[in-house]
Amino acid sequence: MTSPGENLRINGDRLWESLMEMAKIGPGVAGGNNRQTLTDADKEGRELFAKWCEEAGLTLGVDQMGTMFARREGTDPDALPVYVGSHLDTQPTGGKYDGVLGVLGGLEVIRSLNDLGIKTRHPIVVTNWTNEEGTRFAPAMLASGVFAGMHELDWAYDRTDAKGLRFGDELERIGWRGEEQVGARKMHAFFELHIEQGPILEAEGKDIGVVTHGQGLWWLEVTLTGKDAHTGSTPMNMRVNAGLGMARVTEAVHRIAMAHQPNAVGAVGQANVYPNSRNVIPGKAVFTIDIRSPELDKLTSMREQIEAEAAKIAEELGLGLSIEPTGHFDPVTFDENCVKAVRDAADRLGYSHRNIVSGAGHDACWINRLYPTAMVMCPCVDGLSHNEAEDISKEWATAGADVLFHAVVETAGI
Ligand code: HGY
Ligand code: MN
Ligand code: MN
Ligand code: MN
Numbered sequence: 001m002t003s004p005g006e007n008l009r010i011n012g013d014r015l016w017e018s019l020m021e022m023a024k025i026g027p028g029v030a031g032g033n034n035r036q037t038l039t040d041a042d043k044e045g046r047e048l049f050a051k052w053c054e055e056a057g058l059t060l061g062v063d064q065m066g067t068m069f070a071r072r073e074g075t076d077p078d079a080l081p082v083y084v085g086s087h088l089d090t091q092p093t094g095g096k097y098d099g100v101l102g103v104l105g106g107l108e109v110i111r112s113l114n115d116l117g118i119k120t121r122h123p124i125v126v127t128n129w130t131n132e133e134g135t136r137f138a139p140a141m142l143a144s145g146v147f148a149g150m151h152e153l154d155w156a157y158d159r160t161d162a163k164g165l166r167f168g169d170e171l172e173r174i175g176w177r178g179e180e181q182v183g184a185r186k187m188h189a190f191f192e193l194h195i196e197q198g199p200i201l202e203a204e205g206k207d208i209g210v211v212t213h214g215q216g217l218w219w220l221e222v223t224l225t226g227k228d229a230h231t232g233s234t235p236m237n238m239r240v241n242a243g244l245g246m247a248r249v250t251e252a253v254h255r256i257a258m259a260h261q262p263n264a265v266g267a268v269g270q271a272n273v274y275p276n277s278r279n280v281i282p283g284k285a286v287f288t289i290d291i292r293s294p295e296l297d298k299l300t301s302m303r304e305q306i307e308a309e310a311a312k313i314a315e316e317l318g319l320g321l322s323i324e325p326t327g328h329f330d331p332v333t334f335d336e337n338c339v340k341a342v343r344d345a346a347d348r349l350g351y352s353h354r355n356i357v358s359g360a361g362h363d364a365c366w367i368n369r370l371y372p373t374a375m376v377m378c379p380c381v382d383g384l385s386h387n388e389a390e391d392i393s394k395e396w397a398t399a400g401a402d403v404l405f406h407a408v409v410e411t412a413g414i
Pocket of ligand 3: 091133
């Protein structure tokens with residue numbers, strides 16, 4: 001298989017322009033984005049991406065989860081396509097690059113092939129996976145999870161957001177529920193370009209992260225039930241305080257993650273107390289624990305210790321306790337041939353690189369269960385992400401997309 005010559009590069013200015021254009025859709029309040037899945041902003045972002053795909057001569061398919069697949073034909077119509085993509089949905093206070101760089105980086109691969117008049121043997125399909133973030137509708141990587149057979153379609157359609165709106169209804173409402181059966185598509189390989197969302201590459205001055213593994217994850221939704229009461233007149237020994245329980249469990253999550261160092265993280269990110277009134281002792285607390293590790297035994301041990309400690313805290317405070325897993329996947333080892341294509345591309349292009357474990361979850365983590373998959377990472381400023389201040393340089397975006405281009409083209413064959 002001929003490799004693309006090292007002077008074959010993408011058009012970094014064009015990629016950057018498209019990133020800035022997409023960033024105008026669903027603006028945040030502090031320079032980032034709030035383009036949550038299945039909102040009108042997501043609809044607008046999808047329409048812009050569809051327009052760009054049409055301009056690039058791609059044929060668009062949409063599956064029952066709303067995932068978008070934009071196909072460029074290859075010379076061998078029977079060859080399975082190489083898929084390349086990520087997600088356009090963002091956190092409520094998200095950045096301009098998380099996910100978007102991978103979708104528009106994939107589009108830039110196509111645009112560059114068009115410029116160069118190169119036809120690959122395998123077709124190439126650029127993909128926008130629906131609801132990667134899992135913030136409006138849990139769990140994360142919902143559409144790629146259905147595609148990988150981890151969730152039933154109807155279960156996904158029944159997921160509700162904080163206002164009780166159903167995923168399936170919202171997908172219908174924005175007009176992006178496709179007819180294609182989810183998972184019917186077969187892949188030769190899948191590549192995802194993503195910002196690191198951590199500090200390692202920038203701190204080490206590396207252009208590229210060659211992602212060899214991904215952390216495993218548990219999301220546990222905890223409900224503590226106590227008794228609403230007056231914060232002034234209720235004696236301390238008569239209180240059944242769900243807010244206090246949540247605070248103690250939150251501290252326990254941190255302490256248990258610290259006790260599992262290195263390679264373990266844990267936090268409570270989403271938390272609500274009820275009735276959430278200044279002078280009412282909270283009778284109920286509902287919050288989500290997010291624990292991760294690249295080592296399965298650590299992930300399991302953290303979950304067991306947290307559940308045991310939560311039960312002890314609830315008993316001490318006289319609280320009712322329920323713990324419901326709302327997201328999970330085991331640690332991921334990416335395909336070594338695809339990982340090698342990424343590493344060889346970085347070498348060929350003269351970009352510095354290092355192996356890295358993905359701290360965040362990605363659609364690639366699910367697709368890797370079915371098809372040979374790898375990821376390319378670029379640095380981000382201060383390792384910051386899931387924050388409107390998320391930032392990258394044009395050079396980093398270009399380097400990442402160059403490596404993606406070479407890995408995809410080499411795998412698709414020219
Ligand atoms: O949670 C994650 O790791 C991803 O950003 N959805
Ligand atoms: Mn992402
Ligand atoms: Mn994210
Ligand atoms: Mn992702």
